[in-house]
Amino acid sequence: MPNIVLGVLASGRGSNFMAILREIQAGRLPAVVGVVISDRPEANVLKLAAENGLPAVCIERRNFASKDDFEAAIAQTLEEYKVDLVVLAGFMRLLGGKFVQKYYGRLMNIHPSLLPAFPGVDAQRQAVEYGVKVSGCTVHFVDEGMDTGPIILQEAVPVKDDDTPESLAERILAVEHVLYPRAIKLFCENRLQLVGRHVKIKAEKRDGNEN
Numbered sequence: 001m002p003n004i005v006l007g008v009l010a011s012g013r014g015s016n017f018m019a020i021l022r023e024i025q026a027g028r029l030p031a032v033v034g035v036v037i038s039d040r041p042e043a044n045v046l047k048l049a050a051e052n053g054l055p056a057v058c059i060e061r062r063n064f065a066s067k068d069d070f071e072a073a074i075a076q077t078l079e080e081y082k083v084d085l086v087v088l089a090g091f092m093r094l095l096g097g098k099f100v101q102k103y104y105g106r107l108m109n110i111h112p113s114l115l116p117a118f119p120g121v122d123a124q125r126q127a128v129e130y131g132v133k134v135s136g137c138t139v140h141f142v143d144e145g146m147d148t149g150p151i152i153l154q155e156a157v158p159v160k161d162d163d164t165p166e167s168l169a170e171r172i173l174a175v176e177h178v179l180y181p182r183a184i185k186l187f188c189e190n191r192l193q194l195v196g197r198h199v200k201i202k203a204e205k206r207d208g209n210e211n
Helices: 015-025 044-051 067-080 097-103 123-130 165-188
Strands: 004-009 031-038 056-058 085-088 107-111 134-141 151-158 192-195 198-201
Touching: 004 015, 004 067, 004 165, 015 031, 015 044, 015 165, 031 044, 031 067, 031 165, 044 056, 067 097, 085 165, 107 165, 123 134, 123 165, 134 165, 151 165
Parallel strands: 004 031, 004 085, 031 056, 085 107
Antiparallel strands: 107 134, 134 151, 192 198
């Protein structure tokens, strides 16, 4: 089976991108990164992609008359690189309906809370201020809402009494770096079945038999 081609969309430092890339380079994730796209020319993720010999493309919103035109340019680039799965890794824009519909079921995001709790920005601050005892992270397929898509994987992270938004974010991020590649691997192995808003995980096949 050929490797799944990933298209990574990111706006910032690229830590989740690097976590995914390390799993690929270690031979634990049957995928290749086809292209990294950022909406910010100064984003560190573009530098990291270039340093690793990967196509790094900046597509800025301000260069397009409309949101649809901007997202159409992103989609065109993804198609040029024959991307199978679009991975949002800190992409700080809510994608529109046309784009989401085009890639629905092959468009993933990771969010630093146990959705549906604390969607949107500053999820870690929301968790600390609310006083929850457990937070975590969620990998989900993207739909047209704000962090409302079908959930693939979640993992809990305890919230300590002395946590700040920053300290909680740091511990959640360490879990993200494990959980996101795991979810992508399930996709690459064709083990994710999307039924309505439920994601079912098929049993792993070994030696031709399902366990």
